[in-house]
Amino acid sequence: MDLHEAILSRRTTNGHFQSTPIKPEHQRRLMEAASAAPSHFNSQPWRFCLIEAPEKIAEVAEISGRSMTQLIDQGIFFQRYRRYFRFSQKEVDERRDGIYIDHLPAPLRPFTKQLFSDAGIQVMRTLGVPKKLGEDNRKLVAGSPLLLAVMLDKNEYIPQALSGFYSIFGMGAAMENIWLTVATLKMGIQFISTPMELPEEWQRIKDLIKLPSDLELMAVYRLGYLPFEQKRPNIDWSSRERKRFSQYVYREDCQQPQGDEW
Ligand SMILES: Cc1cc2nc3c(=O)[nH]c(=O)nc-3n(C[C@H](O)[C@H](O)[C@H](O)COP(=O)(O)O)c2cc1C
Structure with missing residues (x-):
């Protein structure tokens, strides 16, 4: 390569x-x-x-999974990182950054837009999502x-x-x-x-x-x-989306974006 x-x-x-x-x-x-x-x-x-050492990896996995559960359950994660999430293809096409929430577990799909509101977090708690995501995370780390x-x-x-x-x-x-x-x-x-x-x-x-x-x-x-x-995991936190040249490259000064056709 x-x-x-x-x-x-x-x-x-x-x-x-x-x-x-x-x-x-x-x-x-x-x-x-x-x-x-x-x-x-x-x-x-x-x-x-x-x-x-497997016992050390298992301990980090416990810590990581537990932290994930807590961050989701208390709404900390969504409060801190709401601005990075995109909810429609249109938004993704315009901005070309962030994480597109297009792959939610089935029970959560109807609530996609509300996911980051207090009501959404309440729904997630009722459905046991914080625990599920924490357990997913623990397993991923433990199996590494x-x-x-x-x-x-x-x-x-x-x-x-x-x-x-x-x-x-x-x-x-x-x-x-x-x-x-x-x-x-x-x-x-x-x-x-x-x-x-x-x-x-x-x-x-x-x-x-x-x-x-x-x-x-x-x-x-x-x-x-x-x-x-x-x-793909239950919620896919990564994205291949990238900005166009005109959104991050300038020529000579910051008033002149590079064209997208290059
Ligand atoms: C400083 C930094 C922090 C990141 N934190 C996380 C993270 O907590 N969990 C995760 O899965 N990916 C994390 N990432 C990876 C980004 O989500 C990822 O780079 C981005 O979505 C683009 O996807 P790609 O790396 O597959 O190209 C982080 C990347 C950087 C540089």
């Missing part, structure tokens, strides 16, 4: 992975790709923790053969200083290198983000990985080899 192909085929994996362990040479390749990323003054502020915790060196990651921004920028580049390498290895990767939304659950993950005081935990991912057949 050449680089451009890898870039275009990179995806977020919402579904299950094969349970097969990730070959040591592939783990090495992912870490080597990360360290090839640019960083401010070559500081290489990133640190990674590879987690394969590899977790990856991404950390930054706090000597560089100082949120109020420019080096804080630079560190995040470098970490993003390192993660993209990992993500692209994942694509070349017929693997998949997905953020495990729900625990991050709830400080007490995030702390549990920090404790589990014995996070030292000089590191900040930035993100946790699940990885695995892709199955031959991929089923």
